[in-house]
Amino acid sequence: MSTAERVIDVLVEVTRVDEVRRDPEMPLYEMGVIDSLGTVELLVALTQEFGVEVSPTEVDRSSWATPGRIVRFFEMRVGA
Numbered sequence: 001m002s003t004a005e006r007v008i009d010v011l012v013e014v015t016r017v018d019e020v021r022r023d024p025e026m027p028l029y030e031m032g033v034i035d036s037l038g039t040v041e042l043l044v045a046l047t048q049e050f051g052v053e054v055s056p057t058e059v060d061r062s063s064w065a066t067p068g069r070i071v072r073f074f075e076m077r078v079g080a
Contacts (some may be wrong), residue, residue: 003050003071003074003075003078004071004075006049006050007046007049007067007070007071007074008020008021008067008071010042010045010046010049011042011067011070013045014034014038014041014042014045015028015033015034015038015042017033020033020067021067023067024066024067024068024071025066025067025068026066026067027065027066028064028065028066028067029061029065030065039059039064040056042064042070043056043059046070046074050074050077050078052077052078054077
């Protein structure tokens with residue numbers, strides 16, 4: 001399974017919104033799919049999935065605004 005697929009699976013699990021699979025540019029915050037608490041939950045779930053530490057200071061709404069941006073963030077972190 002690719003890094004992108006793993007990130008999206010975790011995102012769906014945390015948000016319970018399957019549409020994020022089909023729309024990599026979905027504005028997660030603007031659509032109310034995720035909020036600040038959801039960001040923390042997602043951060044914890046993704047760090048557990050990939051075994052990498054990500055500081056909350058590395059995550060902001062602009063860098064994690066869409067599923068595609070979250071995927072790219074983790075692809076860079078894990079070297080995929």
